[in-house]
Amino acid sequence: MPIDWSPLKEIIDQQNRFVLTSHVRPDADALGSELGMALLLRSLGKTVQIINPGATPAHLQFLDPDGEIKSVHDAPALKQAILECDVHIVLDTSAWGQLGEVGKLMQKSTTQKVVIDHHVSSDDLNAIQFKDTSSPATGCLVYDFTQAIDHTPSARAASCLYAAIATDTGWFRFPSTTSKTMRTIANLIDAGANPAELYTLLYEQAAVPRLHLSGIVLQRVATACHGQLAYTYVTQSDFARSKAHPADTENLVNQCMTIAGIRAAFILVQQPNRKYKVSLRSRVDFDVTPIAEQLGGGGHRQASGAMLPGPKDAALKKLIQLFEEELKKQPPAEKNH
Ligand SMILES: [Mn+2]
Known part of the structure; x- marks a missing residue:
């Protein structure tokens, strides 16, 4: 079932300060989806912070060369930002148990909550859900939303979404990979993602x-x-x-x-x-x-x-x-x- 993105469009039209978050031990789909969404929201003039329950693993720091993805434990001001923003967007999980300290703070606030995810979960996080459990990656859903608002991702956003989808599909070999996934991937390459470079950064860094x-x-x-x-x-x-x-x-x-x-x-x-x-x-x-x-x-x-x-x-x-x-x-x- 295709997702109806119009409620998310409406929320974004009406609100300004967004906090994006994802699960503990974030993978490339979590981080790539957060960055893809953050870059999109910023291009729409919004204020965005990415605040996760923990630090970005060393092998994925290349996705975030400026270190804009924070751990909630980095500074007290980040906890305040979670309590004071207009919208929480949770990507790549729908389970309170996966959100650590960020989840505890979110549960304290009445802020509008949005979930964009492809996991099966019984939690709803008191959020408006944009979920497709048949989707191979949250990165695919972020791309779908980008398309729904007639936006072309920047080269950087395209690279982040490519990394998200490529890793969650095991480089396009898991059964979740469809022709639609490959069309999304083709569009991301056209937008500037570099598959060979991303493969090396993801899989050819061993000591x-x-x-x-x-x-x-x-x-x-x-x-x-x-x-x-x-x-x-x-x-x-x-x-x-x-x-x-x-x-x-x-x-x-x-x-x-x-x-x-x-x-x-x-x-x-x-x-x-x-x-x-x-x-x-x-x-x-x-x-x-x-x-x-x-x-x-x-x-x-x-x-x-x-x-x-x-x-x-x-x-x-x-x-x-x-x-x-x-x-x-x-x-x-x-x-x-
Ligand atoms: Mn995922």
């Missing part, structure tokens, strides 16, 4: 230790459950040996998913307290949340997580056993040839 850690961890990949499950692990001594950081494990479980015939994968990452954090991934025909929930964790159908006590071999055994049971409960769908 050598990250690759060394990959080498250690990928060497250990094993399969179980008749080739339906792939798994590996990382220990604290691997971090010490490679001089890599915990964030350097991010993509390793996804690499396990590249094995033919795999339906699910997990990686165990030993924490400084010796417990193990497990990240679970799966293809569309398998839901990993029942496994995460049995371990006291949670997440999404295709990506969940939980914490397990050690030792490592016991944790591996427990996980393989849970997958064995769950893979039986969720047999592969019949293929239509």
Whole structure:
């Protein structure tokens, strides 16, 4: 269902001071959508501040070279700005639980609230909702609004929205990607987004230790459950040996998913307290949340997580056993040839 943007147009016509925010641990869709929206509102003569529940992660700071995205904890004046503005626009989440301190302040104020989002959520944030859960990225929705008011994004805004959409679609390969997504992307390139440059900034910034850690961890990949499950692990001594950081494990479980015939994968990452954090991934025909929930964790159908006590071999055994049971409960769908 296409979104009716006219209520947002009306709010923007009538109001002047906007505070934009997004979820904790912001990703490129959160930040790119905020910046795209902020640049649009400013071009309409509005006063805009972007105030998030936390800091921008180092690897995404290139999106905001002037550091205009603030954390609410940066200065007391920012808390005041949240209480005193005319409109709150929440992008890329609709859950109070994701808004940290910003959410607490928003709940105290009667300020008009707007949500632009593509997540399924039961919260409404007492806001006017502009939501499409079939949209691959909030960046797509911000672009749709830009079009609805006959505006062409600046080259900078186009780059921010491109980064938002490219990352949330896994560089246009997730099933959420449609021909409409690609038309939006084409328009953003015409407006000045540079795909090759953005790819390098997003995905080609690794330090050598990250690759060394990959080498250690990928060497250990094993399969179980008749080739339906792939798994590996990382220990604290691997971090010490490679001089890599915990964030350097991010993509390793996804690499396990590249094995033919795999339906699910997990990686165990030993924490400084010796417990193990497990990240679970799966293809569309398998839901990993029942496994995460049995371990006291949670997440999404295709990506969940939980914490397990050690030792490592016991944790591996427990996980393989849970997958064995769950893979039986969720047999592969019949293929239509
Ligand atoms: Mn998103």
